[in-house]
Amino acid sequence: MAYSTFKYGATAFAVVASLTLVGCSDDDDQTPAPEPESFDYVVTVTNLTANQPFSPVAVVAHQADTPLWTAGMPASVALETLAESGDGSGLATETGVAALVSGSGIIAPGMSETINLSLTAAQVSNLSVVTMLVNTNDAFTGLGNYDISALAAGSMVKMRTITYDAGTENNSEAKGTIPGPADGGEGFNAARDDVNRVHSHPGVISADDGLSDSVLGASHRFDNPTMSVTIARSE
Amino acid sequence: MKLKTLASALIVSGIMSQTVAAAELEISVQNLTHGNQFTPILIAAHDGDSHLFQAGEMATPALQKMAEGGDIADLAAAVTGAGGVTSENPAGGLLFPGAHVDSIMLDTLTMTHLSVTAMLLPTNDAFVGLDAWEIPTEAGTYTLNLNAYDAGTEANDEIINGGGAAGTPGIPAAPGMDGGANGTGVMDGSSNDKVHIHPGVLGDTDPNGGASDLDSRIHRWLNPVARITVVVK
Incomplete structure (x- = not known):
């Protein structure tokens, strides 16, 4: 498979080279290589929550038939890791992923971040933008499997996203189980002690609303939407 | 003159039949919740003037029957x-949490709008709803997130007592076998008797008492509660 791909690439290069030669006159060795067509996107995310900082956002370009998550199905370990600890780097090696650009850091409630993404023509398919709500056991919000192939240069789309429960960790809200500043507890744990399917997050309860051993307070509760995402294609 | 009127009537009806050409739909419905079941689902294709429910309007008796007890017969007959x-x-x-039902084929004939309802269990009168979505004429796959509504017909006391008949207080059942008992009842201070976005359930962590027979760790939800995919052939 890898060999045939290489062979195809070499053949394509040879065709381009001969065309270049035909179109050229005398000093043929000064001809610059053709610029690869570039698809440049500016992704802006805003944290709409009251008191749920976002982990560094993962902007992931991938194939349409390999979504990063599917509601009703178990989370991948890479997604579980993001949802429990905030570390999205493992998504880079998921099947079908062409590119991952990570945000520079935590996005505090009310704050925004702009992330640039540059793709080759072959990489343009679907986009996912995903981040953990860090004052939770395993909540994440994200735009999943959005088709950007029809987005024309100079145009933009703006969407708001809902919050998912990775279903990989019991929403105990207990001391030591939440990595965000509300607790400073554990991040990733390979054990799966919840329903083991991605679903619409039921929200956090908090001690203020009757979950007596919760480390969370009223301000950590959230409602949908939790994030706004703008995708603008500059080129 | 008479002939001319007839001719233009024919032309108009010709155009009409083109814009409302029959659509073959393939629909899937998924339960996105953490711990709520859907009672039997009703999917309806109807004209642009009809509704199974409307936010801000009083529930019909047929809708009340569905929202309080899961009975879709009267809505379907309407x-x-x-x-x-x-x-x-x-x-x-029942459609359990995380489950989905696929390949629901629906020939819409000349109908132009799509609605969906199903009661959420365990609740007093919550239902998932889609109100008169205009069916696209362009072939393609359309994905919609659906919200939970409160029929506004019954106080949300969160007591599981088997009460599923319209007008009977209480929650008919907790099919996940995860409901409590002996709750003293949540005081529902809402005065909104119209169909509205459901405020969510409260629940508590005491299975043998407290105010609610629901479990705040299992039975709460945030919208959306369902996702439907409609393939227009």
Whole structure:
């Protein structure tokens, strides 16, 4: 498979080279290589929550038939890791992923971040933008499997996203189980002690609303939407 | 003059039949919640003037029956009686959390709008709803997130007592076998008797007492509670 791909690439290069030669006159060795067509996107995310900082956002370009998550199905370990600890780097090696650009850091409630993404023509398919709500056991919000192939240069789309429960960790809200500043507890744990399917997050309860051993307070509760995402294609 | 009127009437009806050409739909419904079941689902294709429910309007008796007890018979009869078409109970009973029912085929004939309802259990009168979504004429796959509504017909006391008949207080059942008992009842201070976005359930962590028979760790939800995919052929 890898060999045939290489062979195809070499053949394509040879065709381009001969065309270049035909179109050229005398000093043929000064001809610059053709610029690869570039698809440049500016992704802006805003944290709409009251008191749920976002982990560094993962902007992931991938194939349409390999979504990063599917509601009703178990989370991948890479997604579980993001949802429990905030570390999205493992998504880079998921099947079908062409590119991952990570945000520079935590996005505090009310704050925004702009992330640039540059793709080759072959990489343009679907986009996912995903981040953990860090004052939770395993909540994440994200735009999943959005088709950007029809987005024309100079145009933009703006969407708001809902919050998912990775279903990989019991929403105990207990001391030591939440990595965000509300607790400073554990991040990733390979054990799966919840329903083991991605679903619409039921929200956090908090001690203020009757979950007596919760480390969370009223301000950590959230409602949908939790994030706004703008995708603008500059080129 | 008379002939001319007839001719233009024919032309108009010709155009009409083109814009409302029959659509073959393939629908899937997924339960996105953490711990709530859907009672038998009703999917209805109807004309642009009809509704199974409307936010801000009083629930019909047929809607109340569905929202309080899961009985879709009266709603379905109203749709078919007005010339609409339905798919009734495509999941063959309850649709559990995380589950989905696929490949629901619906020939919409001349109907232009799509609605969906199902009661959420365990609740007093919550239902998942889609109100008169205009069916696209362009072939393609359309994905919609659906919200939970409160029928506004019954106080949300969160007491599981088998009360599923319209007008009977209480929650008919907790099919996940995760409900409590002996709750003293949540005081529902809402004065909104119209269909509205459901405020969510409260629940508590005491299975043998407290105010609610629901479990705040299992039975709460945030919108959306369902996702439907409609393939227009």
